[in-house]
Amino acid sequence: xxxxxxxxxxxxxxxxxxxxxxxxxxxxxxxxxxxxxxxxxxxxxxxxxxxxxxxxxxxxxxxxxxxxxxxxxxxxxxxxxxxxxxxxxxxxxxxxxxxxxxxxxxxxxxxxxxxxxxxxxxxxxxxxxxxxxxxxxxxxxxxxxxxxxxxxxxxxxxxxxxxxxxxxxxxxxxxxxxxxxxxxxxxxxxxxxxxxxxxxxxxxxxxxxxxxxxxxxxxxxxxxxxxxxxxxxxxxxxxxxxxxxxxxxxxxxxxxxxxxxxxxxxxxxxxxxxxxxxxxxxxxxxxxxxxxxxxxxxxxxxxxxxxxxxxxxxxxxxxxxxxxxxxxxxxxxxxxxxxxxxxxxxxxxxxxxxxxxxxxxxxxxxxxxxxxxxxxxxxxxxxxxxxxxxxxxxxxxxxxxxxxxxxxxxxxxxxxxxxxxxxxxxxxxxxxxxxxxxxxxxxxxxxxxxxxxxxxxxxxxxxxxxxxxxxxxxxxxxxxxxxxxxxx
Amino acid sequence: xxxxxxxxxxxxxxxxxxxxxxxxxxxxxxxxxxxxxxxxxxxxxxxxxxxxxxxxxxxxxxxxxxxxxxxxxxxxxxxxxxxxxxxxxxxxxxxxxxxxxxxxxxxxxxxxxxxxxxxxxxxxxxxxxxxxxxxxxxxxxxxxxxxxxxxxxxxxxxxxxxxxxxxxxxxxxxxxxxxxxxxxxxxxxxxxxxxxxxxxxxxxxxxxxxxxxxxxxxxxxxxxxxxxxxxxxxxxxxxxxxxxxxxxxxxxxxxxxxxxxxxxxxxxxxxxxxxxxxxxxxxxxxxxxxxxxxxxxxxxxxxxxxxxxxxxxxxxxxxxxxxxxxxxxxxxxxxxxxxxxxxxxxxxxxxxxxxxxxxxxxxxxxxxxxxxxxxxxxxxxxxxxxxxxxxxxxxxxxxxxxxxxxxxxxxxxxxxxxxxxxxxxxxxxxxxxxxxxxxxxxxxxxxxxxxxxxxxxxxxxxxxxxxxxxxxxxxxxx
Numbered sequence: 001x002x003x004x005x006x007x008x009x010x011x012x013x014x015x016x017x018x019x020x021x022x023x024x025x026x027x028x029x030x031x032x033x034x035x036x037x038x039x040x041x042x043x044x045x046x047x048x049x050x051x052x053x054x055x056x057x058x059x060x061x062x063x064x065x066x067x068x069x070x071x072x073x074x075x076x077x078x079x080x081x082x083x084x085x086x087x088x089x090x091x092x093x094x095x096x097x098x099x100x101x102x103x104x105x106x107x108x109x110x111x112x113x114x115x116x117x118x119x120x121x122x123x124x125x126x127x128x129x130x131x132x133x134x135x136x137x138x139x140x141x142x143x144x145x146x147x148x149x150x151x152x153x154x155x156x157x158x159x160x161x162x163x164x165x166x167x168x169x170x171x172x173x174x175x176x177x178x179x180x181x182x183x184x185x186x187x188x189x190x191x192x193x194x195x196x197x198x199x200x201x202x203x204x205x206x207x208x209x210x211x212x213x214x215x216x217x218x219x220x221x222x223x224x225x226x227x228x229x230x231x232x233x234x235x236x237x238x239x240x241x242x243x244x245x246x247x248x249x250x251x252x253x254x255x256x257x258x259x260x261x262x263x264x265x266x267x268x269x270x271x272x273x274x275x276x277x278x279x280x281x282x283x284x285x286x287x288x289x290x291x292x293x294x295x296x297x298x299x300x301x302x303x304x305x306x307x308x309x310x311x312x313x314x315x316x317x318x319x320x321x322x323x324x325x326x327x328x329x330x331x332x333x334x335x336x337x338x339x340x341x342x343x344x345x346x347x348x349x350x351x352x353x354x355x356x357x358x359x360x361x362x363x364x365x366x367x368x369x370x371x372x373x374x375x376x377x378x379x380x381x382x383x384x385x386x387x388x389x390x391x392x393x394x395x396x397x398x399x400x401x402x403x404x405x406x407x408x409x410x411x412x413x414x415x416x417x418x419x420x421x422x423x424x425x426x427x428x429x430x431x432x433x434x435x436x437x438x439x440x441x442x443x444x445x446x447x448x449x450x451x452x453x454x455x456x457x458x459x460x461x462x463x464x465x466x467x468x469x470x471x472x473x474x475x476x477x478x479x480x481x482x483x484x485x486x487x488x
Numbered sequence: 489x490x491x492x493x494x495x496x497x498x499x500x501x502x503x504x505x506x507x508x509x510x511x512x513x514x515x516x517x518x519x520x521x522x523x524x525x526x527x528x529x530x531x532x533x534x535x536x537x538x539x540x541x542x543x544x545x546x547x548x549x550x551x552x553x554x555x556x557x558x559x560x561x562x563x564x565x566x567x568x569x570x571x572x573x574x575x576x577x578x579x580x581x582x583x584x585x586x587x588x589x590x591x592x593x594x595x596x597x598x599x600x601x602x603x604x605x606x607x608x609x610x611x612x613x614x615x616x617x618x619x620x621x622x623x624x625x626x627x628x629x630x631x632x633x634x635x636x637x638x639x640x641x642x643x644x645x646x647x648x649x650x651x652x653x654x655x656x657x658x659x660x661x662x663x664x665x666x667x668x669x670x671x672x673x674x675x676x677x678x679x680x681x682x683x684x685x686x687x688x689x690x691x692x693x694x695x696x697x698x699x700x701x702x703x704x705x706x707x708x709x710x711x712x713x714x715x716x717x718x719x720x721x722x723x724x725x726x727x728x729x730x731x732x733x734x735x736x737x738x739x740x741x742x743x744x745x746x747x748x749x750x751x752x753x754x755x756x757x758x759x760x761x762x763x764x765x766x767x768x769x770x771x772x773x774x775x776x777x778x779x780x781x782x783x784x785x786x787x788x789x790x791x792x793x794x795x796x797x798x799x800x801x802x803x804x805x806x807x808x809x810x811x812x813x814x815x816x817x818x819x820x821x822x823x824x825x826x827x828x829x830x831x832x833x834x835x836x837x838x839x840x841x842x843x844x845x846x847x848x849x850x851x852x853x854x855x856x857x858x859x860x861x862x863x864x865x866x867x868x869x870x871x872x873x874x875x876x877x878x879x880x881x882x883x884x885x886x887x888x889x890x891x892x893x894x895x896x897x898x899x900x901x902x903x904x905x906x907x908x909x910x911x912x913x914x915x916x917x918x919x920x921x922x923x924x925x926x927x928x929x930x931x932x933x934x935x936x937x938x939x940x941x942x943x944x945x946x947x948x949x950x951x952x953x954x955x956x957x958x959x960x961x962x963x964x965x966x
Contacts, residue, residue: 109848139870
């Protein structure tokens with residue numbers, strides 16, 4: 001068994017062990033789950049250390065025949081794009097697991113489902129066979145439904161089923177697209193790499209691209225498919241919001257990088273302008289709606305819609321800088337928004353309320369929390385020197401030569417981000433202290449522990465982005481060449 | 489092949505005939521009817537053991553039956569379904585002891601009749617087989633004769649059944665009148681040579697035959713009986729009815745239409761496409777508002793028939809394979825779901841979805857297994873239902889029937905909604921009572937077997953696909 005198989009199946013082993021433990025052993029279950037996610041993180045680091053920077057192809061490949069009649073292979077592999085998502089998944093899953101210690105009800109079920117979710121996510125990012133990819137993609141849905149539906153907020157049931165049905169409907173169309181690709185290729189194959197070698201007719205490419213687009217767009221979510229996101233985010237428990245924002249949304253854009261673009265390059269270019277327009281609408285719309293929110297969590301959720309718009313814009317322009325910016329944005333948005341959701345959770349755990357207007361002057365009572373919140377907000381609004389700036393700047397730099405007006409419009413989104421985040425800081429931290437909150441305690445050591453790694457990375461990537469770019473540049477160069485974009 | 493030479497290929501059926509009478513005797517001899525059940529299981533195993541080899545392909549009794557790999561495949565399906573139904577019935581206490589013996593006896597009879605139905609290749613035998621299967625089913629549906637709902641269900645079943653049989657018989661007489669034969673292959677050869685007017689008549693005959701078989705597989709618009717019958721019948725019988733007669737209905741449908749009407753393939757493929765879309769949509773949409781889980785699963789099983797019909801709406805060897813793979817995946821999944829329902833009904837005496845609230849606490853195993861069955865029905869990987877669904881999808885996409893594929897996709901989302909209504913009740917809604925729900929040994933065994941099948945097919949579908957391929961080796965190919 002190779003390293004990647006270990007990565008995929010370690011959480012399942014953890015899940016099975018947890019299911020065998022008595023349901024009252026809360027502490028043991030929690031520690032076991034944390035241990036499993038820590039092992040995953042170590043495995044990810046091992047992959048990172050062994051990763052060969054000079055190579056553009058798939059590394060750590062594993063391939064075994066699974067269903068011979070359909071030509072389905074158990075086929076795993078890793079390139080720069082998968083690697084960066086793997087790092088995000090490994091890190092955030094571990095941190096969100098530590099952040100899950102606040103879960104008090106049905107602990108056993110929670111952590112079992114949580115580990116199943118991790119298997120699904122990791123599997124999605126390392127599958128090279130479309131059939132396998134689809135299975136992992138769907139495996140993510142079920143635990144997510146329960147995690148939102150059981151441990152969520154007041155409207156959890158509605159949010160959970162909405163999330164589930166939206167994504168399922170999208171993925172059904174994705175499945176049609178996958179099967180169409182299978183039957184159009186000679187010989188019939190689900191192998192993503194082999195499918196990339198086929199030259200499909202433009203019309204066929206467009207149809208399949210649309211089918212896949214539905215699946216991916218709902219996941220990202222691209223405007224106007226985003227309506228499940230605020231519900232799911234608001235109702236989900238904090239750690240699950242973190243996972244949702246930092247990893248699940250990226251599965252959609254990852255799908256473009258891994259499947260739509262390499263296999264359907266002409267159609268991708270054909271749809272480029274339309275995707276650019278949707279991206280800009282998402283950026284501006286998400287920004288305005290975030291600005292209008294009074295619920296802290298909903299504001300961060302809509303800011304996700306806006307920030308994911310940058311990823312899509314970078315994807316739409318077919319330049320190397322744009323692609324690099326998009327992929328880097330997937331990473332940095334995971335770090336920053338993950339941190340912001342954790343911070344929302346910290347406050348909610350203490351105040352049991354998220355209404356921005358009812359806070360005020362908290363910085364006096366919670367100085368450490370205030371400092372971290374400001375740091376992460378500044379990162380999110382794109383302050384130079386922090387990670388968010390680098391990725392969004394690269395996207396804009398890459399898109400400017402291609403779509404000037406769209407780039408200009410996207411800049412409004414950055415302005416809006418500054419507006420809603422600073423307005424949030426003003427309402428939460430500044431002003432006079434609401435006496436109701438005089439008893440609030442500052443952020444605890446465990447909570448700081450979940451945030452510090454993210455902050456370090458945010459700063460590191462902001463100051464020296466090459467530590468990430470060096471991993472993704474060779475892969476993206478090859479991708480740009482194969483889709484016929486410009487190497488600028 | 490003459491009657492005498494055919495006998496060796498009829499070993500299983502003869503054993504079942506003998507077993508039927510022995511079971512009758514045992515019913516007199518034992519007051520504890522579980523011995524009759526055990527005997528039934530042994531008889532099925534014995535009959536399977538002494539069946540003809542899988543690979544044979546011969547016509548028996550002057551061409552009335554054909555023993556081919558398809559027959560063999562469906563025989564396995566029938567024995568499996570009936571065996572599991574018998575096991576689960578052991579725990580079903582709503583049938584009073586004094587008539588339980590007959591219950592098992594009738595199931596033995598059904599094993600025989602259904603196998604004959606799958607093997608019939610002339611109109612007369614098909615008619616007789618379908619009719620006798622129906623008659624036995626009427627008896628089993630109305631078995632709780634003291635229960636008004638069961639009696640209503642049985643009566644409804646009889647009335648609908650009688651009308652559709654009459655229609656089918658009329659169609660058959662038309663076909664016989666035009667072609668002068670009751671053998672499917674001869675009819676098929678004749679129709680191509682007929683003049684236009686007679687061909688139209690043959691087409692009408694075909695539609696009437698479809699009405700008869702459509703009733704068995706509960707395809708819209710012949711589905712009206714299904715929800716009431718499935719709700720009113722004893723739960724193990726409902727489980728059985730949603731699988732075996734339906735699967736055999738598809739076997740007959742495929743045999744009749746591919747052997748007798750290949751000439752009209754373009755016409756019936758289009759017709760099946762419409763029927764498939766109608767059936768899945770109506771089944772799923774009506775299921776959404778159900779509060780009784782048996783009714784919900786009844787409508788879901790109508791919708792499933794719509795999916796299976798896609799295999800014939802996009803006729804190809806892949807389509808036939810899809811039908812076989814789907815019915816087996818569906819066998820484990822749907823039987824399992826009904827067995828879980830049975831275990832709960834046994835204690836709570838209700839099938840209202842409200843009674844499932846908080847089941848995750850009252851019996852975690854039942855809740856988890858029912859969830860897995862429902863997920864499989866919804867086509868979530870890696871479970872059996874997903875493998876079936878991907879074959880159905882593939883058969884549509886391969887023939888470029890994208891309207892069908894899109895209809896399945898949209899329907900899957902609707903279906904997921906109502907399956908998750910049950911999941912929601914079990915896991916998300918708190919229980920009204922903390923009393924534990926017992927899961928007695930027979931249902932536990934039956935659920936474990938179906939659960940193992942559901943998961944194993946999902947993870948390792950190769951074996952099942954190979955069975956389906958082997959079954960179709962000598963079937964009318966494309």
